[in-house]
Amino acid sequence: MKTIGILRNTTQHYAWGSSESIPKLLGKDNPSGQPWAELWMGAHPKAPSLVNFEGRWVSLKDLIEQHPQEILGRRTAARFKNTLPYLFKVLAIAKPLSIQAHPNLQQAREGFARENRQRIPLDASQRNFKDDNHKPECICAMSKFYALCGFRNINDIV
Numbered sequence: 001m002k003t004i005g006i007l008r009n010t011t012q013h014y015a016w017g018s019s020e021s022i023p024k025l026l027g028k029d030n031p032s033g034q035p036w037a038e039l040w041m042g043a044h045p046k047a048p049s050l051v052n053f054e055g056r057w058v059s060l061k062d063l064i065e066q067h068p069q070e071i072l073g074r075r076t077a078a079r080f081k082n083t084l085p086y087l088f089k090v091l092a093i094a095k096p097l098s099i100q101a102h103p104n105l106q107q108a109r110e111g112f113a114r115e116n117r118q119r120i121p122l123d124a125s126q127r128n129f130k131d132d133n134h135k136p137e138c139i140c141a142m143s144k145f146y147a148l149c150g151f152r153n154i155n156d157i158v
Contacts, residue, residue: 005053007051007052007060009040010047011038012036015035017093019033022036039092042087042088043087045061048061102134104134108132108134112129114129
């Protein structure tokens with residue numbers, strides 16, 4: 001595994017997404033005008049990228065499970081239990097999003113375990129913890145972008 005893999009990535013379609021930005025980025029048409037909100041690149045169980053491996057398209061998640069040390073390196077494979085420790089997303093926001101509050105790592109592990117014990121299906125609308133990971137985020141805006149609109153200014157909050 002000494003080659004760079006070509007990926008086919010998945011998209012998430014949410015009402016707040018843009019009908020133009022991600023299709024344009026990918027060179028695809030969107031005649032239905034459906035909102036394309038997120039382009040995911042990674043090995044998330046919900047929507048792993050596909051990688052062209054030995055002439056066929058396979059799940060990046062499955063490929064990492066089969067060859068964790070070769071793909072992730074020994075230290076990363078050991079530290080993150082043979083899983084890719086991040087999910088890269090391109091967001092195309094056309095409408096305001098709701099506030100998102102993500103748990104820290106301990107809260108995520110405890111919440112995910114609790115909801116598993118309660119036998120709440122992973123795709124249930126009342127489920128809060130879809131996995132046992134925290135969700136640290138970093139943003140790099142590629143166009144005009146407003147965040148935290150409508151919040152009090154910092155001095156008022158302090």
